[in-house]
Amino acid sequence: MDDPPNVDTLVSGLVSDSESARKYAVFKLQGLLGDPSFADAFIQADGLLALRDAVMQTSGNTQAYALGSLDKLLELDIGWECVDALVIEKAVALAVGQPLVNIVRNALTLLVLVVSRPLGGARKDGSTTFGFRAIKPALDNHPNFLESLVHRLSAPDHTLCANALQLVNALMRDAVVNGGELEWPRFIKRLQDLGVIGGVGMLMRGDAANDAGSPLAAAILEFQGLTKLLLRKWKEVRVNVELHEHKKALKTIHLASNPQPFSPPDSNGEPGRKGTRKHHPEKWRRLGFETESPAWEFDETGYLGMMDLVDFTRRNGDTYQKILMEQSMQPVSQRCPIARASLSVTLVLYEHFEIDGSAVVEGGGHRTSLQDRVLEARASGNLDRLYRPLLLQWGRLHTAALSAFIRLWKAAGADLADFYKIEEVVRIVVERVIGATTRKTDVAKVEEELRSVSLDKARQWQMEGLDEVYEDAWGPHLVQIREQLHHESLQFMKEQRVRCLLEGSWFPTSAGGDAAWRFVRLSHNRRHLHYRNYASRGIDEPGLDDLPEKIDLNAVTSVDSNVSASEQPTALMNGDNSSTETLTDKPSPEPLKAATTTKITVIGHPPPTKSYILTPLQSEPVETVLLELYPQSSSLASEWLDGLLLLLNQQPITKDTTSLVSMMEDWGVRLRMLNLRWEDVDWDALEMSVKGERVEVREVPSRDGLDDDYWYALPET
Template sequence: MDDLPDVEMLVSSLMSESESSRKYAVFKLQGLLSDPSFADAFIQGDGLLALRDAVMQTSGNTQAYALGSLDKLLELDMGWDGVDVLVVEKAVALAVSQPLVNIVRNALTLLVLVVSRPLTGSQKENGGAFGFRAIKPALDNHPTFLESLVHRLSASDHTLCANALQLVNALMRDAVMHGGEHEWPRFIKRLQDLGVIGGVGMLMRGDAANDARSPLAAAILEFQGLTKLLLRKWKEVRVNVELYEHKKALKTIHLLSNPEPYRPADSNGETGRKGRAKHHPEKWRRLGFETESPAWEFDETGYLGMMDLVDFARRNEDTYQKILMEQSVHPAPHRCPLARASLSVTLILYEHFEIDESANEEGSGHRNSLQERIREARANGNLDRLYRPLLLQWGRLHTAAINAFVRIWKASGAVLDDFYKIEEVVRIIVERVVGTTTRKTEVGKVEDELRSVSLEEARKWQMEGLDEVYEDAWGPHLVQIREQLHHESLQFMKEQRIRCLLQGSWFPAGVAVDAGWRYVRLSHNRRHLHYRSYPAKGDDEPGLSDLPEKLDLHSVTSVDSNVSASEQPATSLSNGGGGGDNSSTETLTEKHHDSLKPTPTPTTNTKITIIGHPPATKSYKLTPVHTHTEPVESVLLELYPQSSSLASEWLDGLLMLLSQQPITKETIRCVDVMEDWGVRLRMLNLRWEDVDWEALEMGAKGERVVVREVPGREGLGEDYWYDLPET
């Protein structure tokens, strides 16, 4: 200890009557007491009593340094013997009335350390004061302390704000952890009434929250975690109508609904004007509960659900009564159950903010954990994502979501059996609107968006999110389903396109004026293209026997076209082009009508060229084998489709006949649409419980194989029939 500063000299200076000596001593101590070795030597040298006297007797910067030095000792969990009731009283008094910021900062830090002190079991058994109880006597002498503490949250000094918020957090944590069942809710409500939510909300949206090195960032996130802790605690409180507070809350919900006095009719069917009014037989069902004993309906939400419903009714009394009155004129199955809607919204918000998943954020090492999260988020550039300012606006979000629930109910014409469907739509709305906000998003903007979301838009979001909803549980299965549906859709389009070729179509014979017309048709065995040229387009569709010319598809090597490059409709003739009524794609693509009026100038800029080996001639057949001359490719047939649909049908039909992939946008779009809707329809029917996990066995290659029992005919007679569709 030879290298340590002279403790005796510092203690002597602390006890000096010279203000400058005491000021210098406490100033030096602030830095020295961070060393546990020196702190121990200081206490062994009777410096603690001298430091306590400096805290109690000095003023100005000397007092600020003295408080800072005492804080350093307490942070090392040393020097607690010097903190008695009078020191706590002094710190509270300074925090309330002292104008000097440096004194207030250190006084608040001292109170944070006192409230947060982790006492051992023996200390608690000996009646040692800890937590809120340690400062309660001082607070009784200074009733404006909590109000001044909340006011400090709006101070311009960020360190002062952080210290004030740290004390708020310490008081809240101690109240929840060690307060009685009825004490902590009253204390939290008192803080909320003083405006702590608004104060922290301003800090959260401010620029200081974005400074990861500021102590304010950790304090804000700690408050956010404590807010989740409070919500979880309220949800865990079971509603009991025997308790005064719970019974009073239910009565408030009833009275705010403006119930009419109920006087049942007498034996003659007349309603008496006199006599005591009785409870309506649907007293609670009128409010949207399922039964006349509503306590059990709060099992999922606990007292949190009751608080939310009371808060909605109290803050929106006119809206509350208006909704109930509007719904009362509808038949019972068509009424929106307002109370059930409120409880559902509570659970939706609870799940959205992941309240249960944050249970470990408030552990003993929560501050170190927060600092680690802040450093990690800062390194990844997403510090803003840690903050959830809308969590602090729980009541306003709850109200806005209830209004959205009722509005969607009306727009959809829902009935009671549709309740969970509407609940799911509202869940999606909350996820989309609230989940896409930023740290600086005002709650008013969120309320406006929740107010303006239409049913159609919500349904669109619902369909867009189906892939994400089932991805975790059904990801590999969806890949297989999509591959299967893609193959099935492709086969369907292949058959559809080939059927267009089997039906035949009219094409202009060329681009020149008065080039005539050509009718082309695929043979039934799909091996030949039959065609014939005509001077004019006929009224009828020629049969295969009327088409003497034919092209063997085995001799075709490729099909070329400018359709896939341009994808623009060809310059149409006034008669609309051929193949209109023959096309079976009219339900999937644009419908092209066929007019029989002749046109003098058939022109087109779309061409399909069929290339291959020409038919062998006699001279070619007599060519000696040893020459090995390969036949030369040439143009076998040219088609000039008059519409984009006809071009897509024939080009992709020919390609698919040659076992090639389609290339036109129209065909590919149809395949994608069928594949997409097939996946969606299957997903709408998927449930996790649909999988018979007990029936799954491992195949030879390790894959899962479904093994199901083959149904037998035991107990079945011959009295059965087939229900065939009408033709």
């Protein structure tokens, strides 16, 4: 391997008249100037001026290498004295009109370094060589520079995309940090109008973002962080109606509502005359503000909330007017306050994307730390969760979420007292819908899901979320409570199922569907099953005295059945899909003539008889079938199978019983967690229809005026 050329040789090559010598010198410099000691020696040998001349006077690959060499020096924070207005002008011109990719890449890198340079980097003559102000004169000479820069984001060369996005990031950061309160919003809006959001969004969803070690991945993440910084900055800007931009925004919100001319009535109540037109007394309240001085209502959301509301009125002008017209016909308490709801949705999105919790992207060595974050995310399989392209679609998400707020308000029949309840439901919907997306999820799909979420689905999510919250908060306590409630629920179902057995039921004597029937009933002491076969099914239910055959439950060893496998088909065959039928007092429905395939087999030891004698080899009687039951519906099968199992101190196995136990257990947990009392329940809201009949709402008895001197009147026997 040849030894690298020394500094003097390279400097001589830079000032040589030979194009090949100059090209060789700048090519070698690119690799050597990364070494600080070599860079110092190069500057001591007066090579800086020669390198500047190469940047300004050469072309093609020689110019690309010269720019790359200068970039290496600037990255070491040396050599700034040669970066004057002419060099910046040259870099801007190359970035706009140069077709060679390698030249454009290095020119953009130079501009990134200039814009990102710390505030302390001022020249001795007082002129500045940092920030947006350093390149602004050159941009004035090239008005299409920003448009060209945004266009570079879609270039096929990923390094060029990365350099272009790094410059966009540097310009945005400098505008926010060093720009005035009025300057940076205008500059950011200009970039957005040029399509920077769409360009970066495509990069986020593309395959290039998977390359965790590339500068492009870090640049994308930096842009995402800057977007959060901008949202935070807009939220911190207080709304001031004295400012032209803020006053104009409020006027836009008002005019988009299509306000009608208002003339106050005269003293006789007649319509006012022409020329007496005034503002409507509810000019702002009719739009959903709480007062007629709406500026203070933006205190929590700042100018960000105003921007979101303006954006909604522009995107949904006709819908906005239609909603206001519909609500004007309703009582004030039942109208959805659109403006207030809009501000609420802004805060919901702000919390969802954790804007306040995000780190501010600063200059300096931030790019290395960003690359480390990308590498860590890829190693842990969370790369898709690191990028949040939907954050860039803030306006569309706000519009869709606000529309969902209004729709859920109508579906719930809410009034102003329910505002925070609907807000919480919308927060859950946003977490579920937006929180489940990946970096490749299209915003149109999210909008569609927000449009289609029903109130029932949202409430289901709300209850699931409640379980998760309390599960995290209570931990072992919930386990203990669930175990206790499961035992109580199981005991309740045992009593209910046993009561069904005490009432007795009719069963066909075989699966063939013949005319023979059998009535089976549990004895009052719950020790025997009484039964009798009949030629036909009777109208009345026989008493225990009419059932001579009986089985001692102590002799029963097991209960076998195919109910679990055939439960659902049997239910459908019999037109029975209710798991709570056994909780009603209605008689069992007439059985179908079709044959049943459901069978319950009671197995045990036969009763001892004179003819039955154990042999010496037999230690206990052989098990045999004691009784066979053919239930005609899934509910009847569930009652008898689980009832018999519970009598034998075994666990229920049918879906009907286990689902009822789970339901009672879940509701018991929720009631314990919410610590509800009788007087806490809004009984007016809980009135319901059961089987078409109105449930009577009884007043809670009061103990006012009562003492311990009371007695019970027992009925006479």
